[in-house]
Every structure is written in C-alpha cells, then in structure tokens.
Amino acid sequence: MNESRNKPLSWAVVGGGFAGIRTAMLLAQRGEQVTLIEAAAGLGGLASPWSIDHVEWDRFYHVILLSDRYLRSVLKELRLDDEISWVQTKTGFLASGKLHSLSSSIDFLFFPVLNWLQKFRLGMTIFAGSKIRRWKPLEKILVEDWLRKWSGDSTFEKIWRPLLQSKLGDAYQRTNASFIWAYIQRMYSARRSGLKREMFGYVPGGYRRIIDALGPHLDRLGVNVQTGTLVQSVSRDKDGRFQLGIESKGGKSEEAFDRVVLTTPSSQIASVTAEWTDDERNRLTDTEYLGVICTSLLLDRPLAGYYVTNLLDPGIPFTGIIEMGAILPMDKLNGNYLVYLPRYLMSDDPGFHEPDSEIHTRAIQTLKGIYPGFQSEWIRGIRTARAKSVMALPTLDYSNRRMPVTTSIPGVYCLNSARIVEGTLNVNEVIRMVDEEFESGIWSPHLALRDAKHA
Ligand SMILES: Cc1cc2nc3c(=O)[nH]c(=O)nc-3n(C[C@H](O)[C@H](O)[C@H](O)COP(=O)(O)OP(=O)(O)OC[C@H]3O[C@@H](n4cnc5c(N)ncnc54)[C@H](O)[C@@H]3O)c2cc1C
Structure with missing residues (x-):
C-alpha cells in the first residue's frame, strides 16, 4: 500500500x-x-451458471482457449488452471441442407460450397487477417467492404454475409472491419499453429466451479461482496x-x-x-449493444459432434448450433448432451419479448430440419436465457x-x-x-x- x-x-x-x-x-x-x-x-454476470432440470452448467456457452493468458492467470490464482480439460474440436457448416466438416486443411480442400479460386481468396482473407497487427485503420472501413475486397463478391455472398447476418443481424452493415479481424485473431490463436486443429478447454464443473472458488478468494483478499x-x-x-x-x-x-x-x-x-x-x-x-437469446437443450444422445455448426442456409432463426457435448463428455453432465442455440440481436429488438414456448417450438423444428431422425423425445430439458447487453457494436471509428x-x-x-x-x-x-x-x-x-x- x-x-x-x-x-x-x-x-x-x-x-x-x-x-x-x-x-x-x-x-x-x-x-x-x-x-x-x-x-x-x-x-459471474454473463458467465454465471444456472440449472436445467437440476443439471448445472453455464447459462451461456463458454470455452477457454490455450491462448487466454489473462483468464488462465486468474485461474492459476484460484488453483484451477491445472484442472482445465483441453479438447480438440471440429467445426461444421450447414449448406444446402447438408452438414460439412471444416475442421482441417483437408476438409477445406474438399469443402463443396466454394470453388478453388474462392477457397484461395477465403484462405488469403483469413491469413491476411491473422497477420495484421495495426488494427486501427480497420476501424475506418466497413466489414462488408473489407471482406468483399479480400474474398470477392461471391464468397462474401456465400460465406461471409450469412455469418455476419447471423451474428449481427442487419447491424453488420454498420460494423467496422476490426470486428472480423478480432474474430480471426482469436480463432487463429485457438489453433496450436497455422490451420491445425482448435483446442478448447473448460474447467470441470464449468463457471459454477470458478465462481465458487472466487467466493473464498475474494473473502481472503478482504473484498466485501454484496x-x-x-x-x-x-x-x-x-x-x-x-x-x-x-x-x-x-x-x-x-x-x-x-x-x-x-x-x-x-x-x-x-x-x-x-x-x-x-x-x-x-x-x-x-x-449500441448486441444482445442474445440463447436456448439450452439437454439431450439423451449426441448430435453431429461439431462444437460450432455455422448455418449458411437462409431462414434459420438461430445464429449457429453449439454442441457443448462435443467438448464436455456426457458422463460429466449426468449423462446429458448439452446443446445451445443462440440468436444474436440488437438490444432493442422486439424478439426479446417472444415467449419461451415459441422459441422452444422453433428450436425443435430447426433441429429436426438439420439432424435426420431428430425427435422431441431426445430432449430431457430445455430452457432459454436472454441478455440484452452483451457486446458494444463496433461501428465506424x-x-x-x-x-x-x-x-x-x-x-x-x-x-x-x-x-x-x-x-x-x-x-x-x-x-x-x-x-x-x-x-x-x-x-x-x-x-x-x-x-x-x-x-
Ligand atoms: C452467448 C455467449 C457466449 C459467450 N462465450 C464465451 C466464451 O466461449 N468464452 C469467453 O471467454 N467468453 C464468452 N462470452 C463472453 C463473456 O461471458 C463476457 O465477455 C464476460 O462475461 C463479460 O463480463 P463483464 O463483467 O464485462 O459483463 P457482465 O458479465 O455483463 O457483468 C456486468 C454485471 O453488472 C451487473 N449489473 C448491471 N446493472 C447493475 C446495477 N445497476 N447494479 C449492480 N449490478 C449491476 C449485471 O448483473 C452483471 O452481473 C460469451 C458471452 C455470451 C453472451
């Protein structure tokens, strides 16, 4: 002192x-x-835990990256860093009604949505994004303009527009290019090197465990928590x-x-x-804030095994499908396979007032449309969380x-x-x-x- x-x-x-x-x-x-x-x-805020039918996990999906050194140093202080389970993950894409893996360089070569030239330009876009260190000039450019310049119009329409639209709604048209740069940087750091596989981690017990360890730690430091x-x-x-x-x-x-x-x-x-x-x-x-409505489902069996499935087909009312179960073994969650269906939207979107029952019906219809044979009987629990202020929209400058x-x-x-x-x-x-x-x-x-x- x-x-x-x-x-x-x-x-x-x-x-x-x-x-x-x-x-x-x-x-x-x-x-x-x-x-x-x-x-x-x-x-815990956005990282706080909750329960679905007595099964407790994170209200919103959370993973830790190998490169998360600030978070990991806090976890070290809490003696939890050594306990992180690291898992190699796969990424899927839904295009023209079919699921495709895009988890390795080989997958990329055989990815049917793009031709060779389009793949080359997409690869160059990601490579360029990963190499840029001076991010500030990107703040002056709209993300759409930057991606069209690097990837070309057809790849923008096939890949980037659906991804941006699902993550930002129409607000992507006001978003600056540092948004995608930051995203590429984080995804790149999730891989050990180059285009190798992603490693994601979680603390057994999820954020409940982290929050529980923080309580006594803050107490020892003399913090009065109200x-x-x-x-x-x-x-x-x-x-x-x-x-x-x-x-x-x-x-x-x-x-x-x-x-x-x-x-x-x-x-x-x-x-x-x-x-x-x-x-x-x-x-x-x-x-301006981007918010999220996020439905959690507990299933009695796995889906496709992709941690993230990006949805390129139009008209699907969710941003993506997050199979937490692809990382978190079912025996660590009382035999359940946890799946999240997030939908990002601006904080003043009337969608926030939609009743849970309607969102749940749509979630089930969506899963039936994507995974052949999916049945409502597979669902052991379903619950929806809402958060209006998740991320400030990075507009120009x-x-x-x-x-x-x-x-x-x-x-x-x-x-x-x-x-x-x-x-x-x-x-x-x-x-x-x-x-x-x-x-x-x-x-x-x-x-x-x-x-x-x-x-
Ligand atoms: C769907 C989703 C997925 C995510 N995935 C990941 C991930 O995989 N990995 C990762 O690291 N991060 C992830 N995040 C992001 C992460 O959760 C947030 O970055 C982080 O938790 C933000 O912390 P914060 O303290 O800034 O804000 P918040 O967590 O929002 O905390 C703000 C707190 O202020 C409190 N508050 C508000 N008003 C008042 C008031 N008037 N008086 C007192 N208290 C008040 C709120 O209750 C809240 O607890 C994800 C977030 C979401 C929503």
Missing part, C-alpha cells in the same frame, strides 16, 4: 461480472477497501464522497464511498448520475467515441466491456482490459490521492 496514505480508500465496484470481479481483486491486492456490488443473486444489490444512483455529498443509492431485499438505502468503478453496461452507467457532461452522456447512450476510463467526475471510473476494441468479447479480453488499465497507472494510489484533492 502507498506509504503516503494512512488509511485505504473505500472503493465501490459496481457489477459482479468478470470486469468487476477482476477490478475488485486488483484493488484489494493493492490494499484498498473494496465492496463489489452485484444486482443478481450471484457473481449480491442481490442494485445500484440505482451515484451522487456526491458535501464532503466530496460518493453516495450510492442502492436497492436490495432490505429496501432502499445509501452507502458512501471514496471511489466508484462502474463496470455495468453503458446505458446503465448513463442513468446513474445527472453529472455526466453532454459529451459523456452521448458517448454512453450512443453505444468506434474507439474514438468510447467513454474514457477517467471521467469528468474525479473518483468515478468507467471500465465496462464496451471499451474493448482490440478483441472479440470474451472473459480473457475483459480481464486483460482491467489488468492493462491497472498497469497503465491510471489506478495508482498517487492518482487516487490527487483525485481526492480535486473532489
């Missing part, structure tokens, strides 16, 4: 997803007095401290802190205080329009995943974002003290 201070500062970290958890860990390791405040009943506590407002009192208006089971109350770090979605950050400048408020409210970490209110910091511009959204990137902000010195006790004088 800084010797020039006698007393640690009291910090409120708002949001108990991995951005908040990591921020709380690092502040506490520095000797600060930290309270981590989460609205939901448990920690779950089931919604932060509604942040205001300054006459002593320059921050009063957080909170709502929990016990009703409404206020709690005072010296510093506040907000890790929640931008729209929530915009609404917590009237003190933002116009520029800050615009940055926060202009951030997005990085210059983000909310800065240090705000116009000295002592209030914004550190949510909407800041991520150099990577796809995943737990590793979120932890990396927090670690890098700490390393950059923005959180140094010296600066914290200077803020206090200015408050």
